[in-house]
Amino acid sequence: MICIFDLEKSFQEKIDKEIKIEPKDWMPEAYRKTNLRQISQHAHSEIVGMLPEGNWISRAPSLKRKAILIAKVQDEAGHGLYLYSAAETLGTSRDQMVEDLNSGKAKYSSIFNYPTLTWADMGAVGWLVDGAAILNQVMLCRTSYGPYARAMVRICKEESFHQRQGFESLLVLSKGTKAQRDMCQDAINRWWWPSLMMFGPKDNESTNSDQSIKWKIKRKTNDELRQQFVDMVAEQVKLLGMTLPDPNLKWNEERNHYDFGEINWEEFWNVVKGNGPCNKQRLVDRNKAHDEGTWVREAALAYAEKRKNKLKTKAT
Numbered sequence: 391m392i393c394i395f396d397l398e399k400s401f402q403e404k405i406d407k408e409i410k411i412e413p414k415d416w417m418p419e420a421y422r423k424t425n426l427r428q429i430s431q432h433a434h435s436e437i438v439g440m441l442p443e444g445n446w447i448s449r450a451p452s453l454k455r456k457a458i459l460i461a462k463v464q465d466e467a468g469h470g471l472y473l474y475s476a477a478e479t480l481g482t483s484r485d486q487m488v489e490d491l492n493s494g495k496a497k498y499s500s501i502f503n504y505p506t507l508t509w510a511d512m513g514a515v516g517w518l519v520d521g522a523a524i525l526n527q528v529m530l531c532r533t534s535y536g537p538y539a540r541a542m543v544r545i546c547k548e549e550s551f552h553q554r555q556g557f558e559s560l561l562v563l564s565k566g567t568k569a570q571r572d573m574c575q576d577a578i579n580r581w582w583w584p585s586l587m588m589f590g591p592k593d594n595e596s597t598n599s600d601q602s603i604k605w606k607i608k609r610k611t612n613d614e615l616r617q618q619f620v621d622m623v624a625e626q627v628k629l630l631g632m633t634l635p636d637p638n639l640k641w642n643e644e645r646n647h648y649d650f651g652e653i654n655w656e657e658f659w660n661v662v663k664g665n666g667p668c669n670k671q672r673l674v675d676r677n678k679a680h681d682e683g684t685w686v687r688e689a690a691l692a693y694a695e696k697r698k699n700k701l702k703t704k705a706t
């Protein structure tokens with residue numbers, strides 16, 4: 391008889407050999423749960439992430455910028471759908487996940503609880519927020535759970551375009567009038583620290599990291615990815631002729647990395663616990679969008695049912 395110990399051993403061997411875990415494979419309950427937690431939080435982030443950007447569709451400064459923003463927001467919806475589908479393979483339903491999000495029970499990324507005050511915020515979100523997201527997601531293309539890894543490959547292709555369009559949009563502002571340059575700098579000042587928080591708590595306070603690294607769900611720690619992000623952005627910001635709002639940001643020859651200042655962790659946990667500047671508003675808007683979409687879901691279901699019946703009649 392195979393005992394749980396043998397199952398766990400062969401499971402870990404598979405992971406160590408870089409063999410992907412698929413939905414029908416045996417997996418420890420904690421592996422299933424932590425993947426479900428992370429993938430569903432990730433899906434919710436994509437969906438809530440549409441809200442601060444959606445705010446600016448009607449106010450984009452040109453037809454070209456409007457078209458780009460609409461396409462970007464639509465992409466985020468698609469990312470949410472791939473991720474909900476991946477999460478469903480772990481034994482929960484999309485309805486349940488959506489209910490958890492709308493009731494405020496489920497977490498999503500802290501970053502989407504900050505307001506988008508000016509047009510430059512759309513550039514800053516693309517450059518910094520998508521930039522942070524993509525560093526994390528490139529790593530997740532090699533995550534051990536097959537459906538999550540495959541979803542990430544598709545998402546990364548679109549996300550890298552998002553980041554470049556954000557940078558390009560800021561580049562235009564950075565070459566504009568004084569008012570445009572000030573708006574650009576102000577957006578960078580407001581989005582910099584929250585972007586660093588996207589990578590999660592410091593490694594010594596990250597409750598899930600050790601196990602997730604053993605299971606190769608995560609391939610790099612929160613602090614490793616955060617450092618990678620700082621090193622990348624500290625160089626890119628020079629091309630904009632702008633600065634990052636951190637007096638302690640300095641190249642460290644010995645470490646071969648940028649040193650940077652301390653994150654306000656009290657602010658981070660406050661936002662995670664639901665007390666950020668926009669947490670309440672985001673939930674109200676999400677619920678409103680869900681309610682207003684009821685007729686679309688009903689129509690799609692009725693259409694699917696009609697098609698099924700038609701095919702059945704044809705077959706008989």
Ligand code: FAQ
Pocket residue numbers: 427428431432433435436439440466497498499500501515519520523526587588589590591595596597598599602608612662
């Ligand atoms: N916000 O033990 P760890 C995007 C929670 S997608 C809120 O280190 P873990 C696209 C964490 O859940 C952005 N909560 O956790 C886009 C845990 O709580 P729990 C989202 C956070 O999972 C762009 C607790 O703290 N990306 O932006 C945050 O090992 C533009 C302890 O933390 C993903 O979700 C946070 N920032 O590492 C869309 C990527 N950080 O659940 C629109 C996938 C931590 O135990 C526009 N996720 N917490 O109660 C991950 O890689 C990981 O989940 C981490 C956190 C790295 C986020």
